[in-house]
Amino acid sequence: MTDSLRRQLRALPDFPDNLPVFDPATAPADPISLFRAWLGEALAADLPAAHAFSLATATAEGAVSSRMLILKDVGVDAFYFASTRSSRKGGELAANPQAAMNFYWPAVGRQIRVVGTVTLESAEESAADWDDRPGADGSDNPAWQLYALHPTEVEFWQASADRHHIRHRYAL
Numbered sequence: 001m002t003d004s005l006r007r008q009l010r011a012l013p014d015f016p017d018n019l020p021v022f023d024p025a026t027a028p029a030d031p032i033s034l035f036r037a038w039l040g041e042a043l044a045a046d047l048p049a050a051h052a053f054s055l056a057t058a059t060a061e062g063a064v065s066s067r068m069l070i071l072k073d074v075g076v077d078a079f080y081f082a083s084t085r086s087s088r089k090g091g092e093l094a095a096n097p098q099a100a101m102n103f104y105w106p107a108v109g110r111q112i113r114v115v116g117t118v119t120l121e122s123a124e125e126s127a128a129d130w131d132d133r134p135g136a137d138g139s140d141n142p143a144w145q146l147y148a149l150h151p152t153e154v155e156f157w158q159a160s161a162d163r164h165h166i167r168h169r170y171a172l
Helices: 003-011 031-044 088-095 123-132
Strands: 052-058 064-070 079-084 098-105 110-120 144-158 166-171
Touching: 031 110, 031 144, 052 088, 064 079, 064 088, 079 088, 079 123, 123 144
Parallel strands: none
Antiparallel strands: 052 064, 052 098, 079 144, 098 110, 110 144, 144 166
């Protein structure tokens, strides 16, 4: 890394000054409830693409890749997303159904990491998700798959101006 680039990167601000306060002692026992609360706050603050997340998958041999996706829903025990089964991520999930999601909202200094096992939802639920897309034209896409990530670990991270960032981890 060149010194000038390093200095330029180090000079960039990390987070705004007015960050939310998070006290893990007040967190609910259920990570889904806390996720819904934080997502609700991100949506209320009109944060851009608050429903976007990075999904990391790996091949059977462990070669990792990631990409951005859109959260479709959150149930009592799963996070839902969709893609085509023939995509790279579809192939990786078929070979190794473990994945990690990462939601990042820099405007409020928050990120949420979700790790777990991915399962396939039914053909009917996948077709309904395809039909619910904005601009759906009524055509079928039999390769479209709705996936559910069942968390085994969820970690909430709140940035702090004093750099003593707060982590709150649930092991499920």
